Amino acid sequence: MDIFADFSARVRATIERLGWKAADGSALDLSRVVVEPPRDAAHGDLAVNAAMVLAKPMGQNPRQLAIQLMGELAADPDIAETEVAGPGFLNLRLAPGYWAGFLAGVVRAGDQFGRGVSGKGKVNVEYVSANPTGPMHVGHCRGAVVGDALANILAFAGHDVTKEYYINDAGAQVDVLARSAHLRYLEALGRDIGEIPEGLYPGDYLKPVGAALAAEFGTAFEGKPEAEWLATVRQKAIDAMMAMIREDLAALNVVHDVFFSEKSLQTGPEGDRVARAIDTLTAAGLMYEGRLEPPKGQLPEDWEDREQTLFRSTQFGDDVDRPLKKSDGSYTYFASDIAYHLDKYLRGFANQIDIWGADHGGYVKRMQAAVRAISGSKAALDVKLCQLVKLFRAGEPVKMSKRSGSFVTLRDVVEEVGVDAVRFMMLFRKSDAPLDFDFQKVTEQSKDNPVFYVQYAHARVHSVMKQAAEQLPGLDLSDAGLAAADLTLLNDAGELGLLKRIAQWPRVVEGAAESHEPHRIAFFLHDLASDLHAHWNRGKDLPQLRFVNVDDPLSSHARLAMVKAVASVLASGLAVLGVGAPKEMR
Numbered sequence: 001m002d003i004f005a006d007f008s009a010r011v012r013a014t015i016e017r018l019g020w021k022a023a024d025g026s027a028l029d030l031s032r033v034v035v036e037p038p039r040d041a042a043h044g045d046l047a048v049n050a051a052m053v054l055a056k057p058m059g060q061n062p063r064q065l066a067i068q069l070m071g072e073l074a075a076d077p078d079i080a081e082t083e084v085a086g087p088g089f090l091n092l093r094l095a096p097g098y099w100a101g102f103l104a105g106v107v108r109a110g111d112q113f114g115r116g117v118s119g120k121g122k123v124n125v126e127y128v129s130a131n132p133t134g135p136m137h138v139g140h141c142r143g144a145v146v147g148d149a150l151a152n153i154l155a156f157a158g159h160d161v162t163k164e165y166y167i168n169d170a171g172a173q174v175d176v177l178a179r180s181a182h183l184r185y186l187e188a189l190g191r192d193i194g195e196i197p198e199g200l201y202p203g204d205y206l207k208p209v210g211a212a213l214a215a216e217f218g219t220a221f222e223g224k225p226e227a228e229w230l231a232t233v234r235q236k237a238i239d240a241m242m243a244m245i246r247e248d249l250a251a252l253n254v255v256h257d258v259f260f261s262e263k264s265l266q267t268g269p270e271g272d273r274v275a276r277a278i279d280t281l282t283a284a285g286l287m288y289e290g291r292l293e294p295p296k297g298q299l300p301e302d303w304e305d306r307e308q309t310l311f312r313s314t315q316f317g318d319d320v321d322r323p324l325k326k327s328d329g330s331y332t333y334f335a336s337d338i339a340y341h342l343d344k345y346l347r348g349f350a351n352q353i354d355i356w357g358a359d360h361g362g363y364v365k366r367m368q369a370a371v372r373a374i375s376g377s378k379a380a381l382d383v384k385l386c387q388l389v390k391l392f393r394a395g396e397p398v399k400m401s402k403r404s405g406s407f408v409t410l411r412d413v414v415e416e417v418g419v420d421a422v423r424f425m426m427l428f429r430k431s432d433a434p435l436d437f438d439f440q441k442v443t444e445q446s447k448d449n450p451v452f453y454v455q456y457a458h459a460r461v462h463s464v465m466k467q468a469a470e471q472l473p474g475l476d477l478s479d480a481g482l483a484a485a486d487l488t489l490l491n492d493a494g495e496l497g498l499l500k501r502i503a504q505w506p507r508v509v510e511g512a513a514e515s516h517e518p519h520r521i522a523f524f525l526h527d528l529a530s531d532l533h534a535h536w537n538r539g540k541d542l543p544q545l546r547f548v549n550v551d552d553p554l555s556s557h558a559r560l561a562m563v564k565a566v567a568s569v570l571a572s573g574l575a576v577l578g579v580g581a582p583k584e585m586r
Contacts (some may be wrong), residue, residue: 001105001113002506006047007092011050014072023059030054034093037504044083044091045500047458048073051088053455062088076118099499106502106565107483111572113250113565114505116158116513123159124344125151127250127355128256129166132241133177135205136248136410139357142435143386144410144576145426147355148254149518150384152576159514162349165256166340169238170263171333176200177241178234183220184210185233187221190549201259209240251414252422252576265339266331274331277339278324286312286373292320311338337367341381343373353516358387360434382516386431392438397415417443420579424451427522427577445585447533450526453581454570459531460536462583468548468560475557482561489558492545494535498562501531505569509576516576525573532566 012030022028033054033183038047050069055062066088073092074082079425081093106113127147130140148163155161165558168174180201187193188210196202213221213236221229242259281287290310310321323337344352352371356363364383371381391398391408398408421442428450429435447453469477476482490499504524512520539546547559571581 001102002510003094003102003503004035004507007046007048010034010076011035011048011069011073014069015050015054018068018072018419020054020058020065022057027059028054036507037500038091041500043495044081044093046092046094048090048092051090054211057082057090063075063538066090071506096488096491099490099496101498102491102503103487103561103565104483106148106568107479107561109550110479110568111575113568114509114572115505116510118158118160119158120158121351122162123154123351123353124162124164124347124349125353125355126156126164126166126344127151128245128254129168130245131168131171131173132238132245133173133201134203134241135244137407137436138389138391138410138413139386139407141252141410141413141422142389142426142431143355143357144249144252144425145423146384146431146518147353148252149423149521150353150355150516151578152578153509153512153518153521156572156576157509158547159513162258163256164258164260164344165556167242167261167263169261170266170336174234174238175230176450177237181206181209181213181237181240182229182233185213185217185221186210188214189219191222205244206237209237212236212240248410251411251419260340260343261334262340265336265343269489273343274335274339277342278335280342281311281324281338284373284376286315287324288312290321292323295320311370311373313345313366313369313373316372318366318369322366333368338370338374341367341371345375345379346370347458350375352379352381354381354383355431356383356385358385361385384431384516387434389435389437390574392436392575394440395438398439413437413439416495419581420455421451423577424454424522424579427519430517430519450522451579452585453533453555454525454529454574455580456585457532458567458570458574458581459583459585460532461563461570464547464563465560466485468556471548471550472556473551475553475560477560479564482557482564485557485561486554487558487561490562494531494538494545495559495562498528498531498535498566501567502569505573521573521577525570525577528566528569528573532563 012033015028015030020028033050035046038044045195046320048069051062051066053063054195060064063084066084070082070084070090073079073090078095078098079092080095083091085091125147128140128144130136151161151163176199180196183193183196183200184206187207213233221233261418278287287309289307291305291307292310294305304327306325306327308323308327309325311324313322314320318376322334324332324338326332354367355366364385367383368381371379391413417439425437425442426435442449442451445452465477467474476484508520508524512518535545536547544547544552547556549556549561574581
């Protein structure tokens with residue numbers, strides 16, 4: 001069903017039949033031979049690079065090779081025209097019968113069209129992983145959407161995907177949370193707490209936590225030393241925050257498969273897994289005693305001017321070697337992160353993807369180095385950074401949320417504009433580029449609002465199908481009936497353009513999955529919707545091109561098959577992005 005994979009296989013088979021060899025007589029590497037859409041659609045349907053990439057190893061002229069290949073491919077009944085362009089590119093134009101068979105296959109496949117074959121391996125996608133100290137804010141929102149959409153795309157492409165959230169419940173920030181919750185606990189008991197001290201979390205979201213503590217423990221924690229209540233209050237507060245985070249994520253249609261506790265790395269039933277990770281590196285000869293030079297500029301929190309045990313991370317691409325223990329014997333954050341990613345590897349995830357905020361960009365090299373080291377270079381980590389989101393309303397910056405204390409919450413955004421608008425717009429730009437999100441623009445019902453534009457295309461097709469059922473009751477509008485229509489009647493440039501766009505869907509899915517770039521799906525859906533709307537508008541001036549024409553039921557049947565295929569692709573694409581595909585728009 002992937003025409004580019006289909007013709008790539010045909011071209012490679014033709015090269016083997018021709019007996020092409022490298023200049024030294026060895027077999028050619030055909031992995032670089034690809035068939036793809038031409039840069040200019042006027043040049044044909046497919047572009048073949050075979051002659052260009054094989055000329056050098058063969059010691060031949062690329063244009064002469066292209067001419068030879070053209071002669072063989074011209075005999076293929078599915079190829080209507082062949083042409084050598086430039087120094088040796090080969091352009092192909094497909095026969096109408098091929099396009100008819102392709103469309104029939106798409107209609108029969110429905111929402112399965114473009115889905116990859118399963119069994120491509122396990123992938124762990126870790127995303128959000130926010131500190132459990134408060135509600136999700138709009139910065140978390142972008143990472144949540146990017147990670148969730150990427151996981152969906154990988155699954156659609158055929159991978160076995162696990163969606164994971166790493167709970168940072170072992171650092172100093174959760175002690176601050178506990179102290180903040182204890183203050184709200186005293187408030188719930190009727191004590192005057194005055195102003196929230198600097199360094200504690202000021203948001204009103206901790207008031208219910210304080211009230212719950214008061215209801216469960218009464219005055220048991222009042223006036224007592226911190227050591228007597230800190231651990232209990234900390235765990236209660238973490239549990240309450242994680243329940244809130246799960247609710248926030250659910251509002252965004254984000255559901256994780258695994259929630260992994262950082263604290264469990266040291267206190268879980270498997271013992272101290274951080275120590276075991278360091279032992280693994282030591283056994284591999286990757287730890288040594290040494291002293292680090294002070295870095296230029298601001299000193300990082302893990303730098304200490306002393307002899308210490310260092311990880312040879314520079315052997316795996318890092319800028320400097322890294323300490324894994326502090327002078328007080330406690331582990332660095334990096335040590336815990338190494339243990340966590342080792343745990344992922346031991347769970348069978350050689351392919352790991354992390355979605356981080358852009359402020360963690362300086363941490364990428366060391367973490368990728370660690371994953372290579374602990375796995376003996378058998379695992380790889382790809383980190384996708386999400387840049388900041390700036391919120392606007394009619395061009396004016398949005399003020400902060402009082403409830404959160406310092407930021408606009410994810411829930412605020414979703415409740416105002418809806419989950420579909422949030423998810424699509426968070427993906428309608430590369431994740432490493434800053435994003436301006438205007439509440440007014442993303443709710444406009446106009447072609448300038450990408451999510452409305454794409455969803456309206458899907459709804460438009462369903463409106464057309466409803467109209468066809470009413471005006472042409474004799475047509476079989478089932479998938480089988482549409483696939484059996486005379487699809488060779490689709491010969492207008494706009495119709496063929498739609499078919500060519502649909503044909504790119506499996507390629508786009510594979511490309512987005514391989515590059516870990518979900519924005520490619522959003523861009524493609526917008527292009528497909530644009531093609532549909534443009535062809536619809538042509539029908540206003542040219543009645544013979546209208547999707548439903550009572551005077552030409554045969555052509556109408558073929559066009560209805562075409563728009564049904566468009567709707568299937570739009571629905572599939574929106575589904576992997578986690579966006580709804582409405583059948584009608586209000």
